[in-house]
Amino acid sequence: MKRALILIDVINDFMHPQGVNYYPVYDEVLSAVRQVLSVARRAGWMIVHVRETHPLHHGEDFEFEKLPQHCLEGSQAVEWAEGIEVLPGEYVVQKRRYSAFFETDLNLLLREKGIEQVVVVGVKTHVCVRATVQDAFGWGFRPVVVREAVGSNHTHLHLASLEDIQRYMGEVISLEEFEHWA
Template sequence: MPNVAVLTNDLQYEFTHKISKDPHDLSRLLKQFNTFLDGIRAAGQLVVHLQLIHDPNDPQVQSRYRGRAIPAIAGTPGNRLIEEVVHPSDLVVVKGRDSGFYETKLDDTLREQGVKTVVVTGLQTHVCVQTTAADAFFRGYKIWVPSDGVFSPKPEDTQRALEWLASYCAVIAPSSEILERLKDHDDLPGRGEEIAA
């Protein structure tokens, strides 16, 4: 059973502009991210995609997007997960709010799999990544966030969120370091634990 699960947030076609508006840069970043996911799978660990689906009839959703188009509506083409990051062995959990844990089956799914550590990735760093990481911490998971595996349209939003996560609940490290640690260990240490090379 895996000890580690990578949680991706909102890697859906209609949100790719939040990763990069430049097609070549987007392709490069997705390829780099996919290499990380392949390494996680090769290490025998789990990948879980958190797919945002809004109910357009939900009053809270209507209020949040008042005067704007509601994104991530079920059945719309842009709401699909980006095909190149999804592997048949991956799991998908649908969420209706920013945090992947809010009124979803994520916690039960992770516990059934024996997961102790979550690596929170995707977008946006200062919204879904940050809230999902905090909710995981409240539930007793160890938290890692790859500094090169989270995205926001504004770099300062990513930087601010990573600083908060590092001060509160997470170990921040490059994805290459996470993969390197999983070559020799079947889990990752928690924040504040001795991190041996």
């Protein structure tokens, strides 16, 4: 089965202590994401780095009705987190909504490469990770989430989302299971 790793919002806004959406639990998430990324690269998987990016002078952005301005194009906030560099041959997808599939070419990229299964890591579990997993399932990909490589600032929503993903959309596995499975 052809697999791809999809990294969701592993950027400074979430992963750097000065980021607007940083939470200390993300330090452990980032460490696990780095491990998953290393394993996926060694296995020769397709790697897709997805980051939320909003145009600088677009105050009418629909998302800003629910959230304050964040992840502005060209800012330090949308730079990749420490240890997460994009290597030649890897893909970058910019998104403006929660799902990495919504109004992006992610689906087309995955289909062109014959991908059947996607491993999703990053933040926030109950928002962007879950939305991406749900859309991956809807498009016919088999989603897998690595438990230690996703996180949220709301533990109860994080746990509920992992339960929903396992029950309805895909698989949730441990980092240890991933390292043996990949």
